[in-house]
Amino acid sequence: MVETATRDVVIVGGGHNGLVCAAYLAAAGLKVTVLERRAVVGGAAVTEEFHPGFRNSVAAYTVSLLNPKVIRDLDLARHGLKVVERGLANFLPLTEGRYLKVGGGKTPEEVAKFSTRDAGRLAAYGERLDLIADVLRDLVLETPPNVTAKGWLAALPELLRSARLGKRIAKLGLPLRRELLDLFVKSAGDYLDGWFDSAPIKAAYGFDGIVGNYASPYSAGSAYVLLHHVFGEVNGKKGAWGHAIGGMGAITQAMSRAASERGVDVRVSSGVREVLVEAGRAVGVVLDSGAAIRARSVVSNLNPKLLYGRLIDPRALNADFRERINGWRCGSGTFRMNVALSELPDFSVLRGTALGEHHTAGIIMAPSLAYMDQAYLDARQHGWSRQPIVEMLIPSTLDDSLAPPGQHVASLFCQHVAPVLPNDASWDAHREEVADLMIDLVNSHAPNFKAAVLGRQIMSPLDLERTFGLIGGDIFHGALSLDQLFSARPMLGYGDYRGPLKGLYMCGSGTHPGGGVTGAPGHNAAREILADFRRGILKRA
Numbered sequence: 001m002v003e004t005a006t007r008d009v010v011i012v013g014g015g016h017n018g019l020v021c022a023a024y025l026a027a028a029g030l031k032v033t034v035l036e037r038r039a040v041v042g043g044a045a046v047t048e049e050f051h052p053g054f055r056n057s058v059a060a061y062t063v064s065l066l067n068p069k070v071i072r073d074l075d076l077a078r079h080g081l082k083v084v085e086r087g088l089a090n091f092l093p094l095t096e097g098r099y100l101k102v103g104g105g106k107t108p109e110e111v112a113k114f115s116t117r118d119a120g121r122l123a124a125y126g127e128r129l130d131l132i133a134d135v136l137r138d139l140v141l142e143t144p145p146n147v148t149a150k151g152w153l154a155a156l157p158e159l160l161r162s163a164r165l166g167k168r169i170a171k172l173g174l175p176l177r178r179e180l181l182d183l184f185v186k187s188a189g190d191y192l193d194g195w196f197d198s199a200p201i202k203a204a205y206g207f208d209g210i211v212g213n214y215a216s217p218y219s220a221g222s223a224y225v226l227l228h229h230v231f232g233e234v235n236g237k238k239g240a241w242g243h244a245i246g247g248m249g250a251i252t253q254a255m256s257r258a259a260s261e262r263g264v265d266v267r268v269s270s271g272v273r274e275v276l277v278e279a280g281r282a283v284g285v286v287l288d289s290g291a292a293i294r295a296r297s298v299v300s301n302l303n304p305k306l307l308y309g310r311l312i313d314p315r316a317l318n319a320d321f322r323e324r325i326n327g328w329r330c331g332s333g334t335f336r337m338n339v340a341l342s343e344l345p346d347f348s349v350l351r352g353t354a355l356g357e358h359h360t361a362g363i364i365m366a367p368s369l370a371y372m373d374q375a376y377l378d379a380r381q382h383g384w385s386r387q388p389i390v391e392m393l394i395p396s397t398l399d400d401s402l403a404p405p406g407q408h409v410a411s412l413f414c415q416h417v418a419p420v421l422p423n424d425a426s427w428d429a430h431r432e433e434v435a436d437l438m439i440d441l442v443n444s445h446a447p448n449f450k451a452a453v454l455g456r457q458i459m460s461p462l463d464l465e466r467t468f469g470l471i472g473g474d475i476f477h478g479a480l481s482l483d484q485l486f487s488a489r490p491m492l493g494y495g496d497y498r499g500p501l502k503g504l505y506m507c508g509s510g511t512h513p514g515g516g517v518t519g520a521p522g523h524n525a526a527r528e529i530l531a532d533f534r535r536g537i538l539k540r541a
């Protein structure tokens with residue numbers, strides 16, 4: 001069956017970027033339909049009840065990168081979004097009664113417990129990183145210069161864009177440009193070793209370099225992943241991480257309301273099985289139900305490998321493109337759990353189940369970069385690390401809408417596990433065993449933890465792929481490595497949200513500026529699509 005009305009735009013996937021893109025397009029007067037495979041929109045940013053009476057963010061669990069312009073333009077506060085800051089940024093329980101607290105104005109005195117030299121260097125480190133992060137912040141809402149093989153007319157605007165970028169970087173001065181280069185190519189470990197001596201502060205900062213990045217903190221390129229996690233802000237406070245009241249689903253529900261208010265037709269339980277291509281142009285989609293919807297343009301919110309590998313007839317793409325997209329590197333070393341808790345964890349190094357500021361923090365259970373390095377090596381060999389890295393967040397300490405009074409929910413964000421297990425082993429056979437290991441790890445720091453667990457939800461890399469379409473459980477829709485960033489995301493020549501097929505655009509995290517709940521790819525893709533409607537490359541239905 002073909003629906004008779006042709007849309008201006010059909011968006012495949014109702015993740016947060018699909019919703020943002022839809023809202024901008026509809027605000028400009030276009031007729032937009034969003035088609036989401038799951039029964040709920042939001043993609044990896046959703047809140048669900050996982051145990052009777054206990055709700056939590058299922059995948060993404062903490063907010064910082066969400067772009068302030070997107071928040072403003074979509075009026076997300078009016079649509080119910082409220083973000084609060086954590087009482088403390090991070091807490092690292094260590095051994096022999098020691099711990100490190102980061103944030104809340106305490107970092108220098110806390111770091112001085114381990115190294116006075118390191119404490120004295122914190123301010124300079126923060127300033128330096130912030131100046132570099134400002135460059136990234138400036139670029140987040142820009143379309144990267146696209147590499148083109150077409151004539152000078154097509155190349156000229158891209159050259160101008162490159163020149164503007166060059167000018168902006170030149171303004172940094174030579175020392176900062178050197179730092180920028182370091183952060184793009186070095187390992188997080190080498191970068192942090194250059195700044196600090198003591199292990200705990202390097203672990204606290206270095207954790208960001210391995211989040212969603214299946215690599216050692218000493219792998220080249222991990223410094224960029226660290227940088228990627230600091231360009232955000234919470235309520236105007238740069239680099240801070242916070243909590244959306246109601247969980248991450250509150251963000252995407254607010255986006256969905258903003259899109260619907262602008263007239264977007266948002267449909268759930270509407271998986272797309274094929275993008276229709278006629279004479280080299282995308283002209284609509286076929287749903288899993290067999291129904292076809294025609295549109296002047298199709299926008300994909302999916303991982304590019306999923307879009308081009310599974311939804312498009314290979315004959316519509318040339319061999320070089322197919323080979324390259326097939327080589328798109330996906331796969332985070334991430335294992336995600338939610339647990340319902342009867343009481344707060346009682347840490348051996350900081351006793352008590354009464355709410356303390358450390359309970360509101362991102363609790364990083366990994367004492368050093370060397371520990372993280374070993375975790376990666378272990379996972380490569382055995383499929384998961386016997387001493388894994390766990391960051392635990394207990395959002396119910398900031399939000400009483402998630403758990404019954406006096407009880408709690410915790411998000412466990414665990415690294416490193418292999419995206420695909422060695423020796424043909426399946427995650428289906430090992431999910432529970434690895435979940436037990438993660439709980440044991442937390443229990444080794446807080447001995448009341450295991451007994452306090454009332455229920456749990458487990459997301460192995462395979463579960464993340466099945467549930468959300470995140471290939472290899474890749475939380476970013478593709479590794480954040482230099483060969484897959486900026487103009488090369490997802491491929492040189494297609495870094496401007498367009499692809500090789502006319503009328504087919506990309507708006508997901510596999511485009512610049514990459515993963516995280518930012519709204520930026522959706523924002524930028526909408527601008528490019530609107531430009532094509534204005535230029536007459538796309539015609540209104």
Ligand SMILES: Cc1cc2nc3c(=O)[nH]c(=O)nc-3n(C[C@H](O)[C@H](O)[C@H](O)COP(=O)(O)OP(=O)(O)OC[C@H]3O[C@@H](n4cnc5c(N)ncnc54)[C@H](O)[C@@H]3O)c2cc1C
Nearest residue numbers: 013015016017037043044060061062272469509515516517
């Ligand atoms: C475990 C985990 C933890 C994370 N933690 C954080 C965090 O704390 N903070 C943060 O900022 N970021 C975090 N991230 C990253 C962030 O969540 C993602 O990068 C971001 O949500 C991706 O958004 P998106 O809109 O680009 O794509 P997605 O959210 O992946 O949305 C794509 C949508 O397309 C749908 N879809 C797939 N196939 C089809 C089809 N054939 N037809 C129709 N629909 C389809 C999917 O169901 C999905 O809804 C995390 C991610 C994961 C997985």
